[in-house]
């Protein structure tokens with residue numbers, strides 16, 4: 048562990064709590080840049096047991112609302128589980144989901160819970176538990192075998208609803224100036240906390256390209272991940288400084304340190320503002336090469352700000368959030384079409400690359416029958432091809448319809464063989480024909496590309512480049528699969544680096560295959576936002592990059608200072624380096640020479 052200011056902790060001290068007067072610095076991994084100063088809110092989901100029996104009469108309305116929200120959410124969870132896991136559920140599992148869904152629609156049960164909340168001022172959790180338990184007892188005493196078995200379904204439903212209620216309550220008590228510290232956060236948790244106005248978050252697990260970091264960056268929320276001792280050190284209400292670029296959490300900082308971070312924050316904000324004036328000129332390098340710089344987008348809501356940031360459209364729109372964000376489940380074809388239409392409209396002729404749903408890996412979704420290796424399991428295109436009716440075809444139809452309003456492209460995740468692309472192409476044609484016969488407006492001119500994120504695709508890049516309309520390199524996954532390092536595991540995070548020469552060789556190979564087949568190649572992994580990596584990427588021949596939205600101005604600014612001719616020499620040296628550290632040392636020195644003071648100051652701070 049390392050430290051900047053204050054008293055530093057070593058690993059053996061890490062489980063001691065810090066006293067109020069000791070400044071302590073916990074080191075983690077920078078998850079999303081930015082500085083936040085606030086007070087700690089520890090988040091640990093309590094076990095599903097009832098914490099509170101009664102509420103104040105003035106809270107009855109809020110309690111009723113919490114209950115109604117929990118019921119709707121449980122219904123959506125059940126629907127999602129069903130859509131994804133039909134064939135793993137078997138008859139028994141189907142019956143269980145059905146019984147739970149029916150119970151959630153039973154007005155007698157719901158009315159009884161609401162009555163207890165309104166008349167007895169019981170907490171939603173207590174009322175719900177009492178009602179479901181009474182039902183359970185009746186079922187258990189029944190003569191009928193079938194009804195007796197249903198008692199177990201009720202037990203599961205009670206646990207599910209209690210979990211949801213407690214999660215909602217925990218989130219609703221968080222103060223707007225809080226910095227949430229948790230072991231893990233799901234994407235849905237993070238979005239809910241963000242809506243409550245938190246300033247930043249720290250998790251003890253996770254790595255730089257774990258999904259929670261990506262979501263935090265998209266939300267412009269400073270974050271640290273993999274800060275393994277954070278929960279041992281902080282208490283609720285502790286004043287902390289979160290430095291999301293360095294990955295440092297400073298607990299009980301002295302006033303002078305707070306003041307110096309405030310100044311740094313204002314300076315960075317001013318710097319960023321001065322860089323967010325979009326202009327109509329293309330982004331060019333110092334020696335005049337035009338570079339296409341696009342945005343990675345996670346949420347429909349952020350599309351409005353794209354126009355202010357400049358850039359050349361959307362290079363990656365992840366669609367998992369449409370599915371996972373919990374509060375609004377937007378798998379509905381019409382709602383998807385509306386989001387894609389917006390993406391098409393805001394990007395005009397530049398267009399938007401929409402990636403098909405990439406479920407699995409760390410994009411959390413608890414499925415029955417957990418997998419031992421989810422990153423090597425049922426993920427991305429594999430899920431879609433197994434769920435054509437509920438997932439893949441509706442998404443393809445929504446894209447075909449939205450394409451009337453602009454220039455969309457479809458990107459397939461987690462592909463490993465050309466036959467997968469061909470199957471999707473066939474389905475796309477079938478859906479276009481179906482829309483034709485139904486007289487629904489659509490545009491079938493929809494380029495189809497694949498993510499190069501599994502080594503198999505990079506190794507067969509020649510074949511893929513001939514079979515698709517474009518290639519998009521996903522270094523977040525490619526790195527983990529090449530180096531056998533889990534992208535979300537903080538224990539091995541220091542071994543994870545997209546600048547490892549083995550990864551760079553695959554990038555080079557893919558770029559060459561694209562050049563040969565005249566198939567455009569872009570790169571949309573997080574390494575494209577890493578200013579130290581940029582010259583290496585340009586030197587390898589990449590001319591299209593897609594970066595997280597908040598990084599756009601900084602990346603465009605950095606590109607304008609790089610000479611591609613010089614960067615080619617740097618890339619050649621990187622390809623023959625022995626490891627990622629050696630590459631980083633060389634590129635860091637190179638960038639210090641090349642970037643102006645604004646950029647290096649930002650990097651060094």
Ligand code: PEP
Nearest residue numbers: 500521522523524571572
């Ligand atoms: C990638 O793997 O690089 C990528 C962009 O996709 P994701 O981070 O969503 O897996």
Ligand code: MG
Nearest residue numbers: 500521523524
């Ligand atoms: Mg990926």
